[in-house]
Amino acid sequence: MRPHRAFVEVIRSEVELSGREAHHLLEVLRAREGDFLGVFDGKGLEGRARVLQLEQGFVRLQVVETWPARKEPPQPITLFVALLKGDHLADVVRAATELGASRIVPILTQHCVVRELSENKLLRLRRVVLEAAKQCERSVVPEVTPMLPLNEVPTIDQGFVAHPRVSLRVRDAYNPEKPTALLTGPEGGLSDAEIGFLEKKGFTPVTLGPRILRAETAPIALLSLITAAEGL
Numbered sequence: 001m002r003p004h005r006a007f008v009e010v011i012r013s014e015v016e017l018s019g020r021e022a023h024h025l026l027e028v029l030r031a032r033e034g035d036f037l038g039v040f041d042g043k044g045l046e047g048r049a050r051v052l053q054l055e056q057g058f059v060r061l062q063v064v065e066t067w068p069a070r071k072e073p074p075q076p077i078t079l080f081v082a083l084l085k086g087d088h089l090a091d092v093v094r095a096a097t098e099l100g101a102s103r104i105v106p107i108l109t110q111h112c113v114v115r116e117l118s119e120n121k122l123l124r125l126r127r128v129v130l131e132a133a134k135q136c137e138r139s140v141v142p143e144v145t146p147m148l149p150l151n152e153v154p155t156i157d158q159g160f161v162a163h164p165r166v167s168l169r170v171r172d173a174y175n176p177e178k179p180t181a182l183l184t185g186p187e188g189g190l191s192d193a194e195i196g197f198l199e200k201k202g203f204t205p206v207t208l209g210p211r212i213l214r215a216e217t218a219p220i221a222l223l224s225l226i227t228a229a230e231g232l
């Protein structure tokens with residue numbers, strides 16, 4: 001069997017898989033009794049487990065060792081990202097999971113073309129982050145929250161909003177010892193009033209370079225400046 005990581009709600013000495021996880025192990029990976037695989041609970045616990053029993057739609061595992069998450073940034077990173085057209089939000093949450101975001105908050109801003117996030121779309125985004133977490137070997141699955149209007153973004157201690165008309169670089173303002181909030185705007189950008197509001201909430205406007213990035217590129221660029229660039 002190829003190396004596999006199964007998501008389990010709670011890691012105990014014995015765990016049972018059903019639904020998609022069991023189907024994937026049985027039908028796609030053709031697991032057999034005695035095979036070993038990885039397990040993770042999405043909240044920061046990781047482990048190794050042996051297959052004890054396989055039946056149609058049901059797999060029982062014995063967890064042989066566990067360890068806490070080793071691949072998380074030392075401080076949580078929340079990504080506030082404007083609603084985007086098409087399937088771009090799915091691409092953003094997938095990459096944001098790989099880049100270490102701990103929470104992703106879709107936001108509604110003045111110039112968003114898309115104005116709602118349906119329950120189905122939210123569920124799909126949550127499935128995307130779960131699959132991305134498996135693939136990138138994270139044991140924390142980032143939370144994807146329902147949509148939040150920008151005027152409900154809370155006051156934060158350290159935050160950066162990507163804004164094309166400033167020259168401050170993230171690296172000249174970022175403190176790795178504090179939790180961080182990041183925010184990027186929609187295709188039509190953020191209004192001056194929105195930038196002013198965010199500054200009052202603790203967000204510092206920062207540049208992502210002299211070129212205008214697409215709304216789906218900007219959140220990934222901004223997050224990369226914190227995690228990939230700092231080795232977090």
Ligand code: SAM
Pocket residue numbers: 161162163164165183184185186187188189190206207208209210211212213214215218
């Ligand atoms: N005409 C819009 C404007 O001037 O804001 C462009 C919006 S851009 C397509 C979408 C979002 O990406 C922006 O709201 C901003 O958050 C971010 N962004 C794109 N390029 C950027 C850059 N060079 N520096 C900082 N932020 C950028």
